[in-house]
Amino acid sequence: MSITTVGIIGAGTMGNGIAQACAVSGIRVVMVDISDAAVQKGLATVAGSLDRLIKKEKITQADKDAALARIQTSTRYEDLQAAQLVIEAATENYELKLKILQQVDGIVAPEVIIASNTSSISITKLAAATSRADRFIGMHFFNPVPMMALVEIIRGLQTSDATHEAVKQLAVALGKSPITVKNAPGFVVNRILVPMINEAFFVLAEGLATPEDIDAGMKLGCNQPIGPLALADMVGLDVCLAVMDVYLAEFGDSKYRACLLLREMVAAGRLGRKTGRGVYQY
Numbered sequence: 381m382s383i384t385t386v387g388i389i390g391a392g393t394m395g396n397g398i399a400q401a402c403a404v405s406g407i408r409v410v411m412v413d414i415s416d417a418a419v420q421k422g423l424a425t426v427a428g429s430l431d432r433l434i435k436k437e438k439i440t441q442a443d444k445d446a447a448l449a450r451i452q453t454s455t456r457y458e459d460l461q462a463a464q465l466v467i468e469a470a471t472e473n474y475e476l477k478l479k480i481l482q483q484v485d486g487i488v489a490p491e492v493i494i495a496s497n498t499s500s501i502s503i504t505k506l507a508a509a510t511s512r513a514d515r516f517i518g519m520h521f522f523n524p525v526p527m528m529a530l531v532e533i534i535r536g537l538q539t540s541d542a543t544h545e546a547v548k549q550l551a552v553a554l555g556k557s558p559i560t561v562k563n564a565p566g567f568v569v570n571r572i573l574v575p576m577i578n579e580a581f582f583v584l585a586e587g588l589a590t591p592e593d594i595d596a597g598m599k600l601g602c603n604q605p606i607g608p609l610a611l612a613d614m615v616g617l618d619v620c621l622a623v624m625d626v627y628l629a630e631f632g633d634s635k636y637r638a639c640l641l642l643r644e645m646v647a648a649g650r651l652g653r654k655t656g657r658g659v660y661q662y
């Protein structure tokens with residue numbers, strides 16, 4: 381199946397990023413959110429991002445105009461009927477996603493593939509709630525979408541080979557490098573990344589080194605672009621803790637227990653950059 385129009389549900393951080401990636405690659409987009417204000421904000425973010433690419437001489441004004449002309453915005457799910465693939469990138473909430481997916485499932489044609497950009501909800505479980513479990517898949521983009529090369533493609537237990545192939549081809553058409561992952565909490569990247577951040581808190585709690593030296597060690601010794609503690613401050617310590625607690629609950633393996641220091645810092649409201657203080661002061 382050739383995908384020429386992609387429907388996107390949610391015009392927030394991820395939704396507008398996915399819209400931009402599609403539009404600059406020549407794919408038409410229908411981007412839907414709950415209000416005009418939300419879709420206009422998403423569209424303005426894309427325009428601003430394209431302006432920065434013009435400044436860096438990566439694209440021309442004509443490229444920007446053509447990309448924006450490919451993005452149709454709407455507040456009606458009915459407008460998703462133009463798409464061969466719908467990517468759900470709405471707020472991370474199971475009940476909300478279930479409601480959206482069941483509504484959209486009843487509106488778009490049976491052959492349309494539906495994907496979710498969820499970071500933590502089971503693709504198998506979401507697929508089972510639709511009438512097209514074999515045409516349901518996870519497409520986990522990374523933030524900021526226009527810059528990040530990776531897309532994790534998550535196969536639910538029911539996902540068909542044809543669905544997997546179509547979505548993989550689309551990811552490549554967007555200039556991304558997809559990897560294929562079986563459905564499991566954290567998929568691949570966050571499954572490895574978040575326990576590593578948690579381990580950095582154990583190292584800090586044991587007083588093995590200062591935060592600065594722990595981060596410098598991982599940057600200089602492992603070529604990581606940012607140290608794990610500085611990264612925790614960026615992601616949000618509450619998000620890191622919530623992810624560890626999901627792993628512990630889902631896998632039932634004590635290797636996923638959150639470091640007590642991480643839990644204490646969250647309880648104290650030291651959530652990272654967003655609260656002005658985490659491991660570091662901002």
Ligand SMILES: NC(=O)c1ccc[n+]([C@@H]2O[C@H](COP(=O)([O-])OP(=O)(O)OC[C@H]3O[C@@H](n4cnc5c(N)ncnc54)[C@H](O)[C@@H]3O)[C@@H](O)[C@H]2O)c1
Binds near residue numbers: 395476
């Ligand atoms: N932010 C990240 O770094 C990141 C990375 C990978 C995956 N994700 C996942 O992507 C998804 C979106 O995250 P985000 O960071 O873009 O969130 P966000 O809060 O920036 O955007 C979510 C958007 O969904 C819209 N929305 C809410 N209910 C809706 C509905 N019923 N219909 C249509 N739109 C609706 C909101 O108005 C909002 O504009 C989540 O599932 C998240 O877990 C986020």
